Amino acid sequence: MDAWIMATDADGATPLLAVDRSNFGAIADLFGAQTRRWCAANGFAGEAGRFVLIPGADGAPSAVLAGCDARDAIFGLATLPVRLPEGRYALDPRGLALDAGDVALGWALGGYQFTRYKKATRAPAQLVVDPTVAQRVEMLARAAYQVRDLINTPTEDMGPVELADAIRTLAKEHGANYREWVGDDLLAANFPTIHAVGRASHRAPRLAELTHGAADAPHLVIVGKGVCFDTGGLDLKPADGMRWMKKDMGGAAHAIGLASLVLAAKLPLRLTLLVPAVENAIAGNAYRPGEVITTRAGLSVEVDNTDAEGRLVLCDALAYAVESKPDLLVDLATLTGAARVALGPELPALFSNSDELAQRVLSAGRAEQDPLWQLPLWQPYTSMLDSRLADLVNAGASRHAGAITAALFLQRFVPKATPWLHVDAYAWNDADKPGRPQGGEAQGLRAMFAALEQRYPRV
Numbered sequence: 001m002d003a004w005i006m007a008t009d010a011d012g013a014t015p016l017l018a019v020d021r022s023n024f025g026a027i028a029d030l031f032g033a034q035t036r037r038w039c040a041a042n043g044f045a046g047e048a049g050r051f052v053l054i055p056g057a058d059g060a061p062s063a064v065l066a067g068c069d070a071r072d073a074i075f076g077l078a079t080l081p082v083r084l085p086e087g088r089y090a091l092d093p094r095g096l097a098l099d100a101g102d103v104a105l106g107w108a109l110g111g112y113q114f115t116r117y118k119k120a121t122r123a124p125a126q127l128v129v130d131p132t133v134a135q136r137v138e139m140l141a142r143a144a145y146q147v148r149d150l151i152n153t154p155t156e157d158m159g160p161v162e163l164a165d166a167i168r169t170l171a172k173e174h175g176a177n178y179r180e181w182v183g184d185d186l187l188a189a190n191f192p193t194i195h196a197v198g199r200a201s202h203r204a205p206r207l208a209e210l211t212h213g214a215a216d217a218p219h220l221v222i223v224g225k226g227v228c229f230d231t232g233g234l235d236l237k238p239a240d241g242m243r244w245m246k247k248d249m250g251g252a253a254h255a256i257g258l259a260s261l262v263l264a265a266k267l268p269l270r271l272t273l274l275v276p277a278v279e280n281a282i283a284g285n286a287y288r289p290g291e292v293i294t295t296r297a298g299l300s301v302e303v304d305n306t307d308a309e310g311r312l313v314l315c316d317a318l319a320y321a322v323e324s325k326p327d328l329l330v331d332l333a334t335l336t337g338a339a340r341v342a343l344g345p346e347l348p349a350l351f352s353n354s355d356e357l358a359q360r361v362l363s364a365g366r367a368e369q370d371p372l373w374q375l376p377l378w379q380p381y382t383s384m385l386d387s388r389l390a391d392l393v394n395a396g397a398s399r400h401a402g403a404i405t406a407a408l409f410l411q412r413f414v415p416k417a418t419p420w421l422h423v424d425a426y427a428w429n430d431a432d433k434p435g436r437p438q439g440g441e442a443q444g445l446r447a448m449f450a451a452l453e454q455r456y457p458r459v
Helices: 024-031 033-041 100-110 131-152 160-174 192-198 245-265 310-322 337-343 355-367 379-385 402-411 445-455
Strands: 004-006 014-019 051-055 061-067 088-091 126-129 177-182 206-212 219-224 226-230 270-280 292-294 300-302 328-333 349-352 420-424
Touching: 004 100, 004 131, 014 024, 024 033, 024 061, 033 051, 100 126, 100 131, 126 131, 131 160, 131 245, 131 445, 160 177, 160 206, 160 226, 160 245, 160 270, 192 206, 192 270, 192 292, 192 310, 206 310, 219 245, 219 310, 226 245, 226 310, 245 270, 245 328, 245 445, 270 310, 310 328, 310 402, 328 445, 337 349, 337 402, 349 355, 349 402, 355 420, 355 445, 379 402, 402 420
Parallel strands: 004 126, 014 061, 014 088, 088 126, 219 270, 219 328, 226 270, 328 420
Antiparallel strands: 051 061, 177 206, 206 270, 292 300, 349 420
8 A cells, every 4th residue: 555654654744734614714824824825825715625735945845734524534635645746744633633544544545546557647645644543444445446456457357267366366365265166167066047147258157265264153155246247148238338347247346355354354254255257248159038047046037138147147156155054145246227327326225134234234334434225125026027937037027126126036045034235336436536536446345344343343
């Protein structure tokens, strides 16, 4: 992490004072009339999102006054790492009283740059951080960086093999076990829907599994949708709908990020991470509309639309997950455009068969400034998934309630007795926002991790 430094390196850091319109005058007075005139000449009076460098006797900045809305705790100063001159800065207590952890996390998120194919134009400005704050901030920021990096990487370099390799690397880092089923091994092991969706690609489909922890500990299973590219299959997407489909493995990226947090924090549980990694491509052996597939759970599914592939790869993984009777089952997916229509790009949709469990996640999201919004598993809509040929269809004829019917499809593979959370996230920023640059984004990650910390506290 190069966007911030430890407090032991604080010598020579430029003081950074957070201000707003209400306290600007008093803080400017601390620096004298010349500073008041300098701010006036720069048209600065504490407006949020703006800053002014106060020159010292040698012409170098002696302090920074940064406009901030304290209600934007994490993101109030998050644009500064790539706007301030390179160097070291230290939050000055004479400014607004901001939480040091929030500021540090926003700074780290704002300093992110994806540099795999293009060199950074500059290094981020660095924020002095106390070591007691830095440890948690670094853990959260690293997970968010990993999610962003995985999503931002084009499919040519982030196909099923590379996505599985990210899980293999995570397992090696933490001494976890890793195994995978590849290509026709999926059929032999009874994962027919994962195989069906991915079989037309020149890159074989696979199911990657990481396991870690004591056998007698509470068992958490995290499942992530790993569709590395989604053409829509034979129900081909139009060009504008296909342009950003490298991000259709965003659920898998979130699952990997969440698993990395669980492992780094050493939560007292047994962890299983499952990622079905496929490319929904077109070839002579592509699965077709109208086919009926018998899933791992024994339920038959009529394929109404090959572009509703995410729920197909997930249903076999969920069926496998519940065989171990987990204490908690979480799945994360970039599943439906309907969730974006309902909630927009910034609010992931949360579904659960336990309102108490959902409320814990929602409460954690509010506390972490990482919100989700609960949508209902409205059982009357299950009729939209009725099939004349099979137990259910993967997508019904109605365009109504698409996020809900997708969640209801997945619910058919989760027993009522298994506590279950399903997150349908966009995993993307369409434009730059403070601390959230355009491109892949971790959404609901901090909320989910905080909820897990509450459920499985360290002793």
